[in-house]
Amino acid sequence: MYIGKGRKRKVTITAFLAPTVAGFLLFSLIPIARSFCLSFTSWDILQPAEWVGLENYKALLGSEEFWRVMKNTGEYIVLYIPLMLISSLALAALLNRKFAGVDVYKVLFFLPVLTSWVAGSLIWRWILNHKYGLVNILLGHIGIAGPAWLDDKYWAMPGVVLASAWKDAGFFALIFLGALKGINQEYYEAAEIDGASAWRKFRHITLPLISPTTFFVAVTSVINSFQVFAQVQIMTYGGPAGATQVIMERIYKYAFQFFKMGYASALSWVLFVIVLVITLIQWRLQKRWVFYDS
Amino acid sequence: MRRKRLALAAVCVALVVLCSMPVFSAKKVTITYGNFSAGSDNEPTLNAMKAAFEKANPDIEVKLQSTGFGEYFRLLQTQVAGGTAPDCYELNYENFVAFAAKNALADLSPLAKAAGLSFSGYDASALDAFKYKGKQFGVPGSYSVVLLFYNKDLFDQAKAAYPGDKWTWKDVIEAGKKIRALGDDTFGIIQTVQFWEFYKTIAQNGGSLFNADRTKFTVNSPENVEALQYMVDKIIKYNIEPTQAQKSNQGEWDMFASGKVGMLITGNWAFTFMKDKCKFKWDIAVEPGNKQKACHFFSNGYAINRSSKKQQEAMRWIAWLASSTESSMLRLDAGWETPPVSDKSVIDAYIAERPPDNRKAVFDSLKYLVTPPVIEQFSEMAEVVDLQLQKARDGEKTPKQALDDAQRELEQKIRL
Numbered sequence: 001m002y003i004g005k006g007r008k009r010k011v012t013i014t015a016f017l018a019p020t021v022a023g024f025l026l027f028s029l030i031p032i033a034r035s036f037c038l039s040f041t042s043w044d045i046l047q048p049a050e051w052v053g054l055e056n057y058k059a060l061l062g063s064e065e066f067w068r069v070m071k072n073t074g075e076y077i078v079l080y081i082p083l084m085l086i087s088s089l090a091l092a093a094l095l096n097r098k099f100a101g102v103d104v105y106k107v108l109f110f111l112p113v114l115t116s117w118v119a120g121s122l123i124w125r126w127i128l129n130h131k132y133g134l135v136n137i138l139l140g141h142i143g144i145a146g147p148a149w150l151d152d153k154y155w156a157m158p159g160v161v162l163a164s165a166w167k168d169a170g171f172f173a174l175i176f177l178g179a180l181k182g183i184n185q186e187y188y189e190a191a192e193i194d195g196a197s198a199w200r201k202f203r204h205i206t207l208p209l210i211s212p213t214t215f216f217v218a219v220t221s222v223i224n225s226f227q228v229f230a231q232v233q234i235m236t237y238g239g240p241a242g243a244t245q246v247i248m249e250r251i252y253k254y255a256f257q258f259f260k261m262g263y264a265s266a267l268s269w270v271l272f273v274i275v276l277v278i279t280l281i282q283w284r285l286q287k288r289w290v291f292y293d294s
Numbered sequence: 295m296r297r298k299r300l301a302l303a304a305v306c307v308a309l310v311v312l313c314s315m316p317v318f319s320a321k322k323v324t325i326t327y328g329n330f331s332a333g334s335d336n337e338p339t340l341n342a343m344k345a346a347f348e349k350a351n352p353d354i355e356v357k358l359q360s361t362g363f364g365e366y367f368r369l370l371q372t373q374v375a376g377g378t379a380p381d382c383y384e385l386n387y388e389n390f391v392a393f394a395a396k397n398a399l400a401d402l403s404p405l406a407k408a409a410g411l412s413f414s415g416y417d418a419s420a421l422d423a424f425k426y427k428g429k430q431f432g433v434p435g436s437y438s439v440v441l442l443f444y445n446k447d448l449f450d451q452a453k454a455a456y457p458g459d460k461w462t463w464k465d466v467i468e469a470g471k472k473i474r475a476l477g478d479d480t481f482g483i484i485q486t487v488q489f490w491e492f493y494k495t496i497a498q499n500g501g502s503l504f505n506a507d508r509t510k511f512t513v514n515s516p517e518n519v520e521a522l523q524y525m526v527d528k529i530i531k532y533n534i535e536p537t538q539a540q541k542s543n544q545g546e547w548d549m550f551a552s553g554k555v556g557m558l559i560t561g562n563w564a565f566t567f568m569k570d571k572c573k574f575k576w577d578i579a580v581e582p583g584n585k586q587k588a589c590h591f592f593s594n595g596y597a598i599n600r601s602s603k604k605q606q607e608a609m610r611w612i613a614w615l616a617s618s619t620e621s622s623m624l625r626l627d628a629g630w631e632t633p634p635v636s637d638k639s640v641i642d643a644y645i646a647e648r649p650p651d652n653r654k655a656v657f658d659s660l661k662y663l664v665t666p667p668v669i670e671q672f673s674e675m676a677e678v679v680d681l682q683l684q685k686a687r688d689g690e691k692t693p694k695q696a697l698d699d700a701q702r703e704l705e706q707k708i709r710l
Contacts, residue, residue, distance in 0.1 A: 045375045046396040063706070131542040151538040153688065240538065241684035256368050258674045 039265035056266035072157065073246045077225045079161040084221060088169040092176035109170040121234035124163040125150065150236050153243040160244055163231055172217050179213035211290045219282055226275050247271050323607045324355045328383035330366035331594050339628040343621050347614050354607050374398050379599045382608040384435060387423055387593050391668040394426035400598040402430045405609040415617045420634035423665060424595045432595040433616045434634035436625065439659040440590035442582065443550065443558040446575040448473050461582035463524050470534030473556035482534030483557040484546045487525050487687040489676040496521040497588035497664045511704045513679065514697035522693035526686050562656050566629045569649055577650045580658050591663035632656060671708045678703050
């Protein structure tokens, strides 16, 4: 597209950028900056904010609740990340083969990604139902008495993880598929001539060559996992007895149910710092296992 | 070019001036009314009320802003903060106290006086609930109570006597056991262990969440521990009430309506549902107590926004909505909660409705009413207590441990 020269060019570019920049300033940057200021205040929306210094941060770091929800969030991440990585990689490997109707399967596996969390969560509540749920009926056929899942304090979080992996695997499988397609077939041919088994080919060719993608998937999904919210809110509402309360759920409750905006802002900033630190650590560690072939 | 613009500006100014002259503007005053309790079931009723009011008051037009209960109070709080709140709005009792404490509401007494209205037609206890620090900041619009619903057929099969006014917790357990014995899938009672049931049940045992002047929590008092023990025993010890796993995600109303539950503690707002769904004979009774009776009293009221410019008109609308015979009758016909009026003809009409037969119990319950224990950090308190109640319900903690932990956490988190 021709967009003019000199000053006119600048005006045109500015005009095209303005809506995005304005939206970013108005709905992201300014609120983020404000939430930082708010985290040092006590504010209930109706009455003017009061400066309280570091009180909110002290209170939250000193509360049992904060450490409990951090532990729950951690449990979610530890269960979710491996399950999601393995299942999406397996899906990608499956979709990388040539068989009739492979494109239909691609769409089918991607469908949960497009499904709204509200609908998905409600369906999973029934799939995981203690008496009438699909999972427990299937388990019953092989002689296992299934747990009460979302009503059981030990099984509620694994239940949420199952639903989350179902929803996200299709998305990450697509990214992995792209990486798999990008591997030069000559590597495999060379390995076959040397007599390498399927496992060795996977372990020593596929895994190293898709490691930049694995790294990307790991980093983004860890960040997303710290913000797990919708499925918890709908499937368990943080229950039973707080077993699935996670940090985002707390931020939402404090901000929009208890109207403690200052405290909720402080929680958000603590979450930000945690995510930042963990991402930096991942960044440093990538040297040990990620291979960029250039 | 410039001349054209000037001409255009002149025309605009002229138009603005013309429109603001009385001749050209509508004589009607439009007021906005925020509400949540109509929902989809009673939306036609609310529309009928609006139409009847506008017919009688041609100078006022009411604009309804209806929102579902789940979103309503969040929306309203934001609107009040942003200066875009409706002129008048519906509030439940808990939020009425919060809004009054935060100085968002207008004092109604001078407004009523100016409009020539009086507060004498209201039920006294309902009216008192909407006073804050001695001032009338709201009028009651409707109220509801919680009762003992029972399945007469199951009682007959189990050869148990129907619940009566003298019943106590012990009778509940005895009858519950007999009904539970009828089948693996048949349960004696559903009450649910949660905050709202808890503050009422402890009142039935003479307990309370706070000391008398509300300066200290008394959540783990012996009376309260005993009350929670009763609630938990029904589930774990006797299993006359289903556990979470036995409920398996089924709604409590649905379970009762499917004929599998002998007794259900729920509100009179369930009348319409039960009337439609129950294929057996059922009735209600005043809830059994222990040391004394105590019954839930919930009320929705109407208030006027402090910064509204149309308070006079808003006052006329909410007063009509709350207490006129016309709106009360519309409310009764729809079975939409109970109108808060002392008018005997309205009350008699309510009692004459069927089912259930014993509608008198709704008014008898008023003698034992407990209002929600409202404090500024109400929903936070409810959450802390709820979490520990669930631990006791699931047998993870004893009632004593659970309430000790609740007490400790409340003292740490909440300023009374």
